[in-house]
Each structure stands twice: as structure tokens, then as C-alpha cells.
Amino acid sequence: MPSNKQVLVAGRPSGIPQPEHFEIVDGEMPTIGEGQILVRNQYLSVEPAMRGWLADQSNYSQPIEIGSVMRSLTVGEVIESRTPDFAVGDMLMGWFGWQEFAATDADAVIRKVTDTDLSPSLALGVLGLNGVTALLALEKVGRPVAGDTVVVSTAAGSVGSAVGQIAKLLGCQTVGITGGPEKVAICLDDFGYDAALDYKAPGLEEALAAACPHGANVYFDNTAGAISDAVYRHLALHARIVTCGTASVASWDPVPTGPRVERLIMTKRLTMGGFVIFDHMNEFDAASRRLAQWVREGKLSYREEIIDGIENCPGAIADLYKGQNFGKRLIRLARF
Amino acid sequence: MPSNKQVLVAGRPSGIPQPEHFEIVDGEMPTIGEGQILVRNQYLSVEPAMRGWLADQSNYSQPIEIGSVMRSLTVGEVIESRTPDFAVGDMLMGWFGWQEFAATDADAVIRKVTDTDLSPSLALGVLGLNGVTALLALEKVGRPVAGDTVVVSTAAGSVGSAVGQIAKLLGCQTVGITGGPEKVAICLDDFGYDAALDYKAPGLEEALAAACPHGANVYFDNTAGAISDAVYRHLALHARIVTCGTASVASWDPVPTGPRVERLIMTKRLTMGGFVIFDHMNEFDAASRRLAQWVREGKLSYREEIIDGIENCPGAIADLYKGQNFGKRLIRLARF
Numbered sequence: 274m275p276s277n278k279q280v281l282v283a284g285r286p287s288g289i290p291q292p293e294h295f296e297i298v299d300g301e302m303p304t305i306g307e308g309q310i311l312v313r314n315q316y317l318s319v320e321p322a323m324r325g326w327l328a329d330q331s332n333y334s335q336p337i338e339i340g341s342v343m344r345s346l347t348v349g350e351v352i353e354s355r356t357p358d359f360a361v362g363d364m365l366m367g368w369f370g371w372q373e374f375a376a377t378d379a380d381a382v383i384r385k386v387t388d389t390d391l392s393p394s395l396a397l398g399v400l401g402l403n404g405v406t407a408l409l410a411l412e413k414v415g416r417p418v419a420g421d422t423v424v425v426s427t428a429a430g431s432v433g434s435a436v437g438q439i440a441k442l443l444g445c446q447t448v449g450i451t452g453g454p455e456k457v458a459i460c461l462d463d464f465g466y467d468a469a470l471d472y473k474a475p476g477l478e479e480a481l482a483a484a485c486p487h488g489a490n491v492y493f494d495n496t497a498g499a500i501s502d503a504v505y506r507h508l509a510l511h512a513r514i515v516t517c518g519t520a521s522v523a524s525w526d527p528v529p530t531g532p533r534v535e536r537l538i539m540t541k542r543l544t545m546g547g548f549v550i551f552d553h554m555n556e557f558d559a560a561s562r563r564l565a566q567w568v569r570e571g572k573l574s575y576r577e578e579i580i581d582g583i584e585n586c587p588g589a590i591a592d593l594y595k596g597q598n599f600g601k602r603l604i605r606l607a608r609f
Numbered sequence: 610m611p612s613n614k615q616v617l618v619a620g621r622p623s624g625i626p627q628p629e630h631f632e633i634v635d636g637e638m639p640t641i642g643e644g645q646i647l648v649r650n651q652y653l654s655v656e657p658a659m660r661g662w663l664a665d666q667s668n669y670s671q672p673i674e675i676g677s678v679m680r681s682l683t684v685g686e687v688i689e690s691r692t693p694d695f696a697v698g699d700m701l702m703g704w705f706g707w708q709e710f711a712a713t714d715a716d717a718v719i720r721k722v723t724d725t726d727l728s729p730s731l732a733l734g735v736l737g738l739n740g741v742t743a744l745l746a747l748e749k750v751g752r753p754v755a756g757d758t759v760v761v762s763t764a765a766g767s768v769g770s771a772v773g774q775i776a777k778l779l780g781c782q783t784v785g786i787t788g789g790p791e792k793v794a795i796c797l798d799d800f801g802y803d804a805a806l807d808y809k810a811p812g813l814e815e816a817l818a819a820a821c822p823h824g825a826n827v828y829f830d831n832t833a834g835a836i837s838d839a840v841y842r843h844l845a846l847h848a849r850i851v852t853c854g855t856a857s858v859a860s861w862d863p864v865p866t867g868p869r870v871e872r873l874i875m876t877k878r879l880t881m882g883g884f885v886i887f888d889h890m891n892e893f894d895a896a897s898r899r900l901a902q903w904v905r906e907g908k909l910s911y912r913e914e915i916i917d918g919i920e921n922c923p924g925a926i927a928d929l930y931k932g933q934n935f936g937k938r939l940i941r942l943a944r945f
Contacts, residue, residue, distance in 0.1 A: 325876065497871035516874040530866040535833035538852040539883040540661065547875040 277302050280343045280371035280586045285329050285336070288524035289594045294327070295343065295587035303376035310382075311353035312365060312375045316579075317604040318346045318397045319589040321495075321520055330526060334551070343371040343586070346402060348386060348393045359385070366396040371586050373606055384558050388565045396561075398431050398601030399568060399575035402550055405560045406517065407435035410548035411493060414515040419444030421490035422509070424481070425466075426500050427520055429456040431575070431601035434464045435564075436493045438573050441465055445491070448484045450477075450500055452596045459599070463574050472500050481507040488512065496521035502532055514545040520594060576600025613638050616679045616707035616922045621665050621672070624860035625930045630663070631679065631923035639712035646718075647689035648701060648711045652915075653940040654682045654733040655925040657831075657856055666862060670887070679707035679922070682738060684722060684729045695721070702732040707922050709942055720894050724901045732897075734767050734937030735904060735911035738886055741896045742853065743771035746884035747829060750851040755780030757826035758845070760817070761802075762836050763856055765792040767911070767937035770800045771900075772829045774909050777801055781827070784820045786813075786836055788932045795935070799910050808836050817843040824848065832857035838868055850881040856930060912936025 276299040283296040305311045326344055329336050337344050347369040351359050358379050359365065367382040369375035386396045398404065417423055423440040427433040428449025437447045437460070449466040451457060452473045460469035468484040470477060481489075481503060488509030494501050498521030508514070522529060537543060550557075567573035578600045580589065585604055592598055612635040619632040641647045662680055665672050673680050683705040687695050694715050695701065703718040705711035722732045734740065753759055759776040763769040764785025773783045773796070785802040787793060788809045796805035804820040806813060817825075817839060824845030830837050834857030844850070858865060873879060886893075903909035914936045916925065922940055929938060 494871070497869060501871065516871050519871050519875065522869070522872070525872045528868040528872070531869045532864040533833060533858070533867045534870060534881075535830070535837065535852050535855050536858070536861045536864070537883075538881055539855065539885065542883040542885055542888060543881075544883075545870075545874055545879075545881040547873075547878040547880075549875065549878055552878060 275302050276300065277372055277374045278583050279373070280583060282327065282337050282339055282341055282343055285339060286324070286327055287526060289324055290327050290590045292587040292591070297584060297587070300372065303374055305353060305355055305376045308356050309376055309378055310351050310356060310359050312347075312349040312367075312369050312377060313352045314347045314349040314369055314373055314375065314606055316348045316394045316397055317371050317583070317586065317606070318402070319586070319593065319602040319604065320345075320402065321518060321590075321593050323590050324594075328525075344368065345371045346383065346397055347375075348396050349375070364389075364393050366401060371583070371604075373583065383554070384561065391565060391568060394577060394579065394603055394605075395568070395575070397603060398577060399435055399573065400561045400564050403431040403601060404435045404564045404575075405557055406548070406550045407432050408439055408560050408564060409550065409553050409556060410515050410517050411436050411439055411491075413553075414546040414548050415491040415493055415513050417443050417445050417491050420446075422446045422448060422485050422487065423491040423493065424448045424450065424485065424489040424504055424507075425493045425495075426450045426504070427495040427518070428466060428469060429459045429464065429599070430495065432517065433493070433495055434460075434575065435573065437464050437466050440491070442567070442572060448481075448489065450504070456599075459576070463576065477503050478506065491515070493517065498522050498531070505534060505537055508537070508541055508543060511542050512544075514543060516545055516547045523594070578602045579605050581605050611638050612636065613708055613710045614919050615709070616919060618663065618673050618675055618677060618679055621675060622660070622663055623862060625660055626663050626926045628923040628927070633920060633923070636708070639710055641689055641691055641712045644692050645712055645714055646687050646692060646695050648685040648703075648705050648713060649688045650683045650685040650705055650709055650711065650942055652684045652730045652733055653707050653919070653922065653942070654738070655922075655929065655938040655940065656681075656738065657854060657926075657929050659926050660930075680704065681707045682719065682733055683711075684732050685711070700725075700729050702737060707919070707940075709919065719890070720897065727901060727904060730913060730915065730939055730941075731904070731911070733939060734913060735771055735909065736897045736900050739767040739937060740771045740900045740911075741893055742884070742886045743768050744775055744896050744900060745886065745889050745892060746851050746853050747772050747775055747827075749889075750882040750884050751827040751829055751849050753779050753781050753827050756782075758782045758784060758821050758823065759827040759829065760784045760786065760821065760825040760840055760843075761829045761831075762786045762840070763831040763854070764802060764805060765795045765800065765935070766831065768853065769829070769831055770796075770911065771909065773800050773802050776827070778903070778908060784817075784825065786840070792935075795912070799912065813839050814842070827851070829853065834858050834867070841870060841873055844873070844877055844879060847878050848880075850879060852881055852883045859930070914938045915941050917941050
């Protein structure tokens with residue numbers, strides 16, 4: 274009888290999840306009940322947000338219980354169905370977890386992957402949580418208008434790279450902040466930023482001043498920390514800050530200190546707004562279709578970093594926080 | 610020949626303006642040119658915002674030059690006019706400065722005081738910068754809806770007390786934060802807050818938790834500092850922070866540190882927005898008329914603290930930051 278390899282949560286990290294916080298087990302092949310589907314996963318997602326999902330603190334979602342399968346979006350094929358909603362052979366994106374097979378209710382499905390001319394892996398990246406977050410957060414919180422200067426942190430990452438390109442499509446000047454000369458080159462060559470700044474090099478403030486001579490009108494922030502402190506000082510009047518991630522902050526327990534922002538917020542009449550995609554799931558499909566069209570037209574580039582084998586899941590999150598990955602990180606399952 | 614007593618700026622404060630930063634002189638009675646008016650001031654305003662106007666740092670207005678008359682809104686009567694826009698006897702509110710007489714162009718006038726059934730002093734407080742700031746900042750940035758819990762810092766102050774009452778008129782639960790038992794009583798008795806918390810007493814966090822069992826939906830912030838840090842931790846999902854003042858921060862040079870806000874902003878999907886009334890002067894008159902109607906109907910209370918004599922101007926700002934004043938602070942000119 275075939276087994277179902279699963280990645281279980283073995284401990285609760287106080288900061289960034291490490292390999293020891295997970296355990297790989299051979300589970301039993303699941304069986305489905307009435308109304309359920311059996312999905313064979315093809316790609317598992319690896320997200321910076323998983324840190325928050327695992328944290329034992331107030332977050333936007335319930336913490337994952339110790340001993341349960343690691344929560345993850347995946348793309349997989351329906352291999353058995355006891356619901357009229359989905360048929361065998363359907364390719365689905367949904368909350369099927371870090372495991373080979375998932376027996377699940379229909380409400381775990383986010384969307385049916387209909388862009389069959391494109392790789393199904395894209396449903397987890399540029400057409401998935403990352404791309405849709407980039408598009409909706411930029412439009413709803415950043416509210417860019419043509420001619421604006423838009424600064425993006427983690428500019429080469431899977432959210433940031435989409436933000437930079439979408440802002441460019443909307444007629445903005447784009448300034449990416451990333452780590453190291455290799456990523457600076459990717460920002461300029463692959464993602465079309467007008468300027469790309471290396472936060473690891475000295476002189477970030479001077480570089481920001483030069484790249485944003487009139488100040489930045491939108492700051493799409495995936496880092497917080499010292500990078501954001503510097504950008505805040507270079508915002509234009511009435512600028513919008515999209516607070517979408519905190520990749521530069523190793524731990525929020527205890528809450529780290531930084532320069533108080535209230536005076537800048539007031540005197541420059543800034544708006545700082547948080548964004549979590551799960552508030553906007555009813556717009557997910559429409560946003561994904563817009564992104565797919567840009568991909569087909571060659572207007573929206575992306576990078577994927579595909580790692581083979583479920584045994585690579587446990588160490589896959591920590592690498593994201595080291596800034597060592599290039600593109601959307603996915604685990605491709607070996608038996609597929 | 611009559612003289613014109615004036616308060617000049619004698620030095621630039623690094624923090625809160627003190628008496629030594631001003632000098633009182635006997636200026637010459639000014640004469641007006643074509644298109645100008647001569648105004649005899651009746652009431653001079655004293656504002657916390659004057660700290661920012663005097664600061665030699667980027668602010669929302671040009672710093673006041675050393676040696677010039679202190680910038681202030683005042684209420685005064687036209688005693689000579691060489692413009693068809695205003696007639697002798699008109700009562701005006703405008704930028705006429707800390708002085709007895711002002712010869713000025715028409716563009717220094719904010720509005721003609723038309724609510725002649727009410728004291729002209731109100732044009733500088735509940736119907737002036739303070740009340741209009743309260744109303745427009747609350748509506749535009751706070752966006753309260755009936756049933757929301759609205760927390761207000763400097764709750765007994767001239768902005769905060771109007772915010773609390775307007776929020777109540779809009780159907781909200783109101784929680785005021787103020788300093789000391791006397792102001793707590795004023796909040797409850799005069800300004801109708803549902804709860805009033807003393808930040809000088811121990812247990813502010815517990816008091817906030819008790820007063821906002823479902824979290825606060827709007828925080829109207831006039832203080833920043835430790836009070837705001839505590840309120841931020843008790844906000845509901847999707848809450849709005851109106852960043853309108855920083856009374857608790859003695860100096861912004863260097864910028865003080867505090868707990869980083871990005872994780873709260875993101876995970877609770879908060880919006881933090883700065884407000885400066887000078888962006889909205891085209892709405893000033895309409896807002897002032899709405900406030901006047903509430904005052905006439907007895908729905909909007911206010912307190913004034915009127916000090917007689919221009920010689921009291923130099924020390925009048927610093928007191929505001931000690932939390933020692935009760936109500937809108939005004940200087941009434943002796944000869945009037």
C-alpha cells in the first residue's frame with residue numbers, strides 16, 4: 274500500500290522556522306468521504322509568511338498546531354472525487370499542505386488552475402499568492418498614479434519583483450532595494466527597475482536620495498527594519514506605505530525598537546497600511562487572470578527556484594530570510 | 610502716537626518653546642497700503658503646533674524667521690480697509706500674529722466670523738483650527754461608523770474633546786485618555802466620554818483592555834509616545850490611527866525610539882494616517898458652520914482658558930506640554 278509522505282510541525286519556532294521545527298513521516302494513504310476530493314500534490318509552496326503562521330502569537334491566522342501537517346498552498350491534481358464540484362484530472366490550487374496526498378473538503382480549494390497554457394507552478398507564484406498580493410496591495414494601499422516614484426523592498430523577491438513590474442506598467446518610476454550585486458543586476462535586467470539599490474553596500478540613504486530626487490510616493494515594504502527606516506526618511510508628501518512583510522526583523526518577541534514614525538506620518542501626511550491577501554480572496558481569481566495575461570504578453574517576468582523532493586521542505590523557509598534564494602521557491606514532489 | 614506691542618521670535622527652540630525664545634517689543638503702529646486691511650487683534654491663539662512652526666527642521670510649514678512676529682491665528686476687527694473685500698467693523702479670523710495690530714493683505718484672512726451669536730473667541734477654538742481639525746481628521750482618516758470604539762488621546766484638550774463628542778454624535782463608544790483625576794472627571798462630565806482613563810495612574814494597558822473589550826476601531830492620536838504604544842496594542846482588526854499630534858514627545862531631534870509598529874500594522878491590517886488641517890482649508894468654512902450648529906444645539910461643549918495680556922504669550926506654549934491647561938488657551942488683549 275502506498276504511503277503518504279508528510280511534513281509535520283514538530284516544534285514552535287520563536288523566530289524563523291528551522292529544520293528542527295519539522296518532522297517528515299510516512300503517513301497512511303488517506304481516503305475520502307462524501308463531498309471530498311483526493312489531491313496528489315505536484316508543487317508545494319514555501320512562503321516567508323509561514324513564520325507568522327507558525328508563531329504562537331496573535332497573527333492574522335490561527336497558529337498551526339504541533340503535530341499537524343504544515344499548512345501550505347500547493348498545486349495538485351484531483352485523482353479521486355466525491356463531489357460534483359471537481360472532476361478527476363482537474364488541476365487545483367489550494368490549502369493541501371506539505372504532503373504528497375491530501376483528502377480534503379472543497380473549501381480548501383482556492384481556485385481551479387485554468388491557465389493551462391502556462392506551467393501549473395505559476396499558480397503558486399506570479400499567478401498565486403505572491404503575484405496577487407503584489408497587484409492588490411499595490412493598487413489598494415499604494416494607489417500609484419502614473420509618474421509616481423515607487424520604492425520596493427525585497428525587490429527581486431517573488432512579491433517585490435511583481436510589484437516593481439506592475440508599477441512600471443502603471444507608468445511609475447521604480448526603485449528596487451535588494452541585497453548584493455547579483456540581485457541588483459536581476460532587478461535591472463529581468464524586472465526592469467529604473468534603479469536598483471544594494472542595501473548591503475554603504476550609502477543606502479544617499480542612494481535613495483539620488484534615486485528619488487522628489488521623494489518616493491509609494492513604498493511597498495516587505496522588510497521593515499533599517500531598510501524601511503531609511504526609506505521613510507525619503508518619502509514625498511502624502512506618500513503611501515504598503516506594509517506587506519517584515520523580512521528584515523529576525524524576531525518580534527520581544528518587539529524590537531526603532532525610530533518612532535509618528536512625526537513623519539503627521540508632518541508628511543503619510544498613510545501606512547497593512548495588507549493581508551486573505552481579506553481579498555473574492556478578488557483572487559480576477560487578479561490572477563490579469564496577471565496571466567501580462568505573463569502571456571511578456572510584460573511580467575518571474576523567476577522560480579524549484580527544489581526537488583519533499584525532504585527539502587524543513588530547511589526551505591529559513592533560507593528565504595537569509596536572502597539566498599532567487600525567485601519563488603517551490604518544492605516539486607519527486608514521484609510526480 | 611500709539612505703539613503696537615508685538616511678540617517677536619528671539620531664538621529657535623530645539624524642543625518645546627520657552628519664554629526665552631520670545632521678546633516683547635513696542636513696534637510702530639503699522640500703516641496699510643492699497644489692497645490691505647488694518648486689524649486690531651482681540652484674541653491670540655496658543656497652539657501645540659507652534660512647536661513645529663518654530664522648529665528648524667522639515668515640517669509642514671516654513672520655519673518662522675528669527676526676529677519676525679510670532680505666527681499665530683487670531684481674531685480681530687477691521688479698523689481700516691483699502692480693499693473692497695472687507696469693511697471696517699468686520700470680525701476676521703486669520704494669520705495676524707502675536708501682536709496688537711496687523712497691517713495685512715487679504716490672503717492672511719481665513720474666514721469672516723459670521724457666527725455673531727457666539728463669542729468671537731470660539732473662532733480660534735471649537736469653531737477654529739481645533740474643532741475643524743477634530744471633525745475633518747476624524748471623518749477623513751478615522752472614518753468611524755456607528756458602533757465603533759473610538760479612543761482619543763489628550764481627550765480633554767481642545768482637539769481631543771471635540772473628537773470625543775463628535776464621535777459620540779456619530780454613534781460611537783468613546784474612550785478618552787487624559788492626565789490626572791480632574792481631567793478624567795471633565796472627560797466624563799463635560800465631554801460625555803463613555804470611559805476616561807488616566808495615563809498617569811498605573812495600569813493603562815489593563816484599563817484599555819477593559820474599556821475596549823473588542824479592541825479600538827479608531828485611535829485619534831495627539832500624543833505619540835508611551836500612550837500610543839499602549840493603544841496600538843489594543844486596536845481591533847482594520848482599525849484606523851489618526852496621527853494628529855505628538856504632545857508626549859519632548860523632542861524629535863534626535864528621533865526617539867519606540868516599539869516598531871510594522872508587524873501590528875500588517876497583521877491587524879491597520880491604517881495609520883497623518884493629518885494637517887492646512888491641506889483642507891477649502892473645507893474650513895463648511896466644517897466650522899457644522900460645528901457652530903452643534904454648539905448652538907448644546908451638543909458640542911468646549912472649555913476656554915483665557916489669559917489677559919500679550920505679556921503672557923512667551924510662556925504660554927510650554928504650559929500646553931505640561932498638560933496643565935484646561936481648555937483652549939487664548940490670550941485676550943488688554944486694551945480690548
